[in-house]
Amino acid sequence: MNIFIKDKEGFSLVETLVLLTIFMIAGLAFYKSFTVATAYIIESKNRLAATQLANEKMEIIRSLPYDSIGTKKTDGAGGWIMGIPGGNILEFEEVTKNTRTFYVHTLAKYQDDPYDGTALLGTDTRPADFKDVRVQVSWNPDYIETKSAFLVSRFVPPGLEGNSTGGILSVNVQNNQGVPIDDVAVRLTNTNTGIDQTYNTTEGNVTFLEVPEDLNSNYRISISKSGYFSAHTYPVYDVLVPGSFNPIDKDTAITTGTMWTNSITMDEKVELKIQTKDMLGAFVPDVQFSLSGGRELGTENPTSIVKVFSYNQSGLDSGAAGEIIITDPSGLSSGIYNFNPINPVGYEFLKMSSSTNNSNEFYLQPNTDQTESAFFMKTAENSVLVTVLNNADATPLVGATVNIKDAGLTYDLTATTDYSGRAFFVNGSSALNSGDHTILVTASGFSDKSENVNVSGLVKEEIMLDAI
The missing domain is CATH 2.60.40.10 (Immunoglobulins)
Structure with missing residues (x-):
């Protein structure tokens, strides 16, 4: 009796692995496409809801009397800080819509129409011709522009222009070479008049119109921009106030019907590493030193030649490796720095590596990552x-x-x-x-x-x- 056994065909291990690999690639591609499509749908829904909220906000503003179109924000103590112009519109709000939180920022600003002259040219004594209102609704708490919807509208006063009720402040922002810097946030604050308003520069300038009068120089100007060393004005020197100094950039006064101009410089932040070495290039560890310099703020008093700088730190140490990265919460500004060491046992300080006219001084260029060496002579070395x-x-x-x-x-x-x-x-x-x-x-x-x-x-x- 003959028994015939028929071979059964199937998949080899290699074929199975290839098939699984193809399936996984196709599945991953589908998953990625699905994820991207889902994110796009969510983003579209957010933008649609934000646009709807911006329209609703703008319609509310359009219903307000002209004199009430302005902003305010809470001072955290039950009171209000007014914008320029001040009014009944909350500058910052959080709105929940369909379980999603949206962040609303409303900015109102007086505009000077060049048709009837301008305040900057001195040809318009009543420059607050109309108001522009910008509503930004974001689904990101940092107000990222790519995750925001915007609406802008112009509001014209009824009838003829009224008389000026405040002063004018023109702020120019440039770098140390005198080049204007755009998109700098310029903040104007005054606790006495209850003002806190921020505008961004265009061609290095921003102008505040109808600023409430203050003859005592209480208006503080602060400037900031990502990647730049922030700066602000300081109170005028007062011998009775501890820590007071004679500033270069002073807080300003405002008088009704008068234009005040203030120019402030700023530059990109810098990074600094200091190394302590002997004259043959070997690292010298654990050198203690103080460091001062950076942005020049002023002098100790009006008759002094002793300068006050933005950075002043003692008790620094180069550590076991003979090097230290200098850090500061506000960052470091460009400018001249002064290195003052305590000579380690067996060493005498000679100079900084980039000194040009003073052994202890060196200059930090804007927007640089700079390494500076402090050279010490070894007293026992020939x-x-x-x-x-x-x-x-x-x-x-x-x-x-x-x-x-x-x-x-x-x-x-x-x-x-x-x-x-x-x-x-x-x-x-x-x-x-x-x-x-x-x-x-x-x-x-x-x-x-x-x-x-x-x-x-x-x-x-x-x-x-x-x-x-």
Whole structure:
């Protein structure tokens, strides 16, 4: 009896894995498309609801009398802070619609129509010609513009223009090169008049119209922009107020019918790392120092030449690694900084790596990530610091040529004196040899001078040159 067994065909393991891979790729593509489509639908619903809320808000504003079209916000203590113009419209609101929270920001602003002259040109004594109202409804608490709906409407007063009831404040914002900066948030506050209003600059300028009068310079101007070092004005100097100083940017007064102009500079923030090194480039750990500088705020008092800066910190330490990143909650501004160390045992401070006219000073450029090295001379290391001075008045001679040779003539080194008349010598990446050395100094308009020194550790030699 013959028994025949028929082979049964099926999928191999490789074919099964390929099929599963194709299925997974197709499933992931479908899931991604579904996720994107769902997010798009949600975003569209949010935008539609936000637009509807913005329309409702604008219709309410249109029903108000012209004099009531202005903003206010709570001061957190049961009172109100008024905008410019002030009125009955809440500047900030939260509205819940279909379980979704929307954030409403209403900005009202006087506009100066150039048709009848402008306040900036001095050709219009009643510049508050009409009001523009901008309603932003966002489904993001940070009021991101891509997640917001906007409506803008213009409101014209009935009848003829009335007399001015306040003053005019024009604020110009530029960088340190005088270039105007756009889209800077300029905030005007005054606790006495109850004003708190923010506008953004266009072509580096923003103008506040119909600002309530205050003759006592209580209006504070604050400027801010992402990536920039924020700034503000300060009260005028008062000897009776602790911590008072004489500011460059002063709080301003406002008088009815008068235009006041204020210009403030700002620049991009900077990042700073400070390294402490010896003259051969090795890191020197645990150097304690203080650091001050940055934005110049003013002087200690009206008759003082001592400057006040935005950054002033003591008790800093370069740590075990010999380097530290300088941080501050407000960030660091560009400007001149002054480094004042406590010399570690066995070291003497010489200069900062980018110093140009003062050993302790260096300059931070705007919008930079800068590393600055503080160089220290090792007192036990064979080296020579030569200072060249004019014998007539003991002033440093810049650009003098200093040559040094050891007795065995194993090296012949030459350097040029810096802004302080100094030249420092080691032998490349090594210390100098011990023993006798010859120093020759030459300078245009002065007689040459040669001196012998015995090198053992750090030697500091002062050489006086006579004019020819």
